[in-house]
Amino acid sequence: MSLAAESPSPSLSSPSDEDDDFADLLAAELELELSSVADSAPHADPSASPASDHDEEGEDDVVVEVDAVEQGSSKRRRVGEQHQDRTTAMMLDEDATGSFKDDQVKICPPHPGFFGGLCFRCGKSQDEEDGSGVAFGYVHKGLRLGTSEMDRLRGSEVKNLLRDRKLVLILDLDHTLINSTRLHDISATEMDLGIQTAASKDLPNKSLFNLQGMYMLTKLRPFVRKFLEEASSMFEMYIYTMGDKAYAIEIAKLLDPGNVYFGSKVISNSDCTQRHQKGLDVVLGAESTAVILDDTEYVWQKHKENLILMERYHYFAASLRQFGFTDRSLSELMQDERESDGALATILDVLKRIHTIFFDSGVETALSSRDVRQVIKRVRQEVLQGCKLVFTRVFRSDCRAQDQIIWKMAEQLGAVCCSEVDSTVTHVVALHSGTDKARWAVKNKKFLLHPRWIEACNYRWQRLPEEGFPVPKSKEKGKEKVTEDAQTDS
Numbered sequence: 001m002s003l004a005a006e007s008p009s010p011s012l013s014s015p016s017d018e019d020d021d022f023a024d025l026l027a028a029e030l031e032l033e034l035s036s037v038a039d040s041a042p043h044a045d046p047s048a049s050p051a052s053d054h055d056e057e058g059e060d061d062v063v064v065e066v067d068a069v070e071q072g073s074s075k076r077r078r079v080g081e082q083h084q085d086r087t088t089a090m091m092l093d094e095d096a097t098g099s100f101k102d103d104q105v106k107i108c109p110p111h112p113g114f115f116g117g118l119c120f121r122c123g124k125s126q127d128e129e130d131g132s133g134v135a136f137g138y139v140h141k142g143l144r145l146g147t148s149e150m151d152r153l154r155g156s157e158v159k160n161l162l163r164d165r166k167l168v169l170i171l172d173l174d175h176t177l178i179n180s181t182r183l184h185d186i187s188a189t190e191m192d193l194g195i196q197t198a199a200s201k202d203l204p205n206k207s208l209f210n211l212q213g214m215y216m217l218t219k220l221r222p223f224v225r226k227f228l229e230e231a232s233s234m235f236e237m238y239i240y241t242m243g244d245k246a247y248a249i250e251i252a253k254l255l256d257p258g259n260v261y262f263g264s265k266v267i268s269n270s271d272c273t274q275r276h277q278k279g280l281d282v283v284l285g286a287e288s289t290a291v292i293l294d295d296t297e298y299v300w301q302k303h304k305e306n307l308i309l310m311e312r313y314h315y316f317a318a319s320l321r322q323f324g325f326t327d328r329s330l331s332e333l334m335q336d337e338r339e340s341d342g343a344l345a346t347i348l349d350v351l352k353r354i355h356t357i358f359f360d361s362g363v364e365t366a367l368s369s370r371d372v373r374q375v376i377k378r379v380r381q382e383v384l385q386g387c388k389l390v391f392t393r394v395f396r397s398d399c400r401a402q403d404q405i406i407w408k409m410a411e412q413l414g415a416v417c418c419s420e421v422d423s424t425v426t427h428v429v430a431l432h433s434g435t436d437k438a439r440w441a442v443k444n445k446k447f448l449l450h451p452r453w454i455e456a457c458n459y460r461w462q463r464l465p466e467e468g469f470p471v472p473k474s475k476e477k478g479k480e481k482v483t484e485d486a487q488t489d490s
Helices: 021-040 147-163 188-192 195-200 224-231 245-255 317-322 343-360 372-381 405-412 436-443 452-460
Strands: 061-070 073-082 092-094 100-102 113-115 143-145 167-171 178-182 208-211 216-220 235-240 290-294 307-309 388-392 416-418 427-430 447-449
Touching: 143 147, 167 343, 178 245, 178 317, 188 195, 195 208, 195 216, 216 245, 224 235, 224 245, 224 343, 235 245, 235 290, 290 343, 290 372, 343 372, 343 452, 372 405, 388 405, 388 436, 405 416, 405 452, 427 436, 436 447
Parallel strands: 167 235, 167 290, 290 307, 388 416, 388 427, 427 447
Antiparallel strands: 061 073, 092 100, 113 143, 178 216, 208 216
8 A cells, every 4th residue: 555645646758857867768760650651651741720629729739749869959849630630640552443541550550659649650549449569658657668669778778778787677656765654654762763853854965854744754764876877887777666656756856856767767556557466567668677675575476596685774664664664763762774785785785796696797698688687696695695594493394394484495495405314404494492403503503593684684684693592591490391203303
């Protein structure tokens, strides 16, 4: 559920956004299509007065304005298309029998896409029942692209990005880059500390904001500004949130007040093509070049190989309660993540490594044939490489250990997981120290640690010190310790 209240969603295709590099690329591509229509279609008499059936300015003369990028500058073109009489938008040829045939059929269908309800190749109006293609309203209002056109534009985008040594970075907002809470969800402790007053102060480089129009507070994650600055040199960045469009735009302004990083590339829940799911189908970048940062794996069911799972940022008390935690929040403790080794600083190092391997790996494969998903997999497998793990009393006896998330996570990090101890085992993972395998680990000076160690290594993309994840000592029953049942030890 979105944190933002329901409110009208402003268009992202405002004049200030039209100078965005990404929008310019798309506009230039569209201009080629529109120009061909203008050159081939009959033109109306310029002296004729525009008739109107819809408004006082006349919609019979549809004007489409696009920016074309040429040698670093933009030029504005106006392409007029008369469609009061639909036959004037068609090129008609008379065949040998004297009948007419529509040259439009030779070009469309399929229509490459629609702009303002008109096919930008043939000028034909989009049928109401024609739901083909994908809407790209966040780039240009009223833009819908067909599959072939998306593939063509993605090809152009990838070519330009690889030439500039850049990949694509998809960034979630809530719990990844920021944390937000509604004003009426502020805890009593937060109220006593004056958090709302602090958020309303006009201070330089502030990270706590009062979104008055939305009755919310938003806290930027430590290191986020430096993160965006450095990541922008390696990636073309998108915001992709399940929040409402109005909320997404407001947060984008906080993160990017100079409109340097994102431009029109702010995707919200209204842009998704599948309910409760995010997808790269609305991103004009190839899956082979896309890296995703998100705190929720579930919403990326089709793109898990592109995903770097983020450790959730809980600053406000309501955020912790939402996920079932009862601890005091960072705001109540008047603390925060450290910038130097917090989640964003750690992930920035991972992104730098992924970028370096992709472009400078020394592999003779052409850049266009490389896949960032394979690089992500390779970097992830280095985390626990050389570790051999045995689990004891971590999983239920009626579950297959190899199917459990924590087992799979360890393998993805490069560890070898097994069911029985031997001399090659390096770590025993347990919930308490009262099992035979746990005692074997202590006796043989192996690492005995809690499963949280694997999760922490997964979030931090590094092998963390085992000493920080001790296993609780087992409770005694009289003089006998809890014994291990071979059937439930897994």
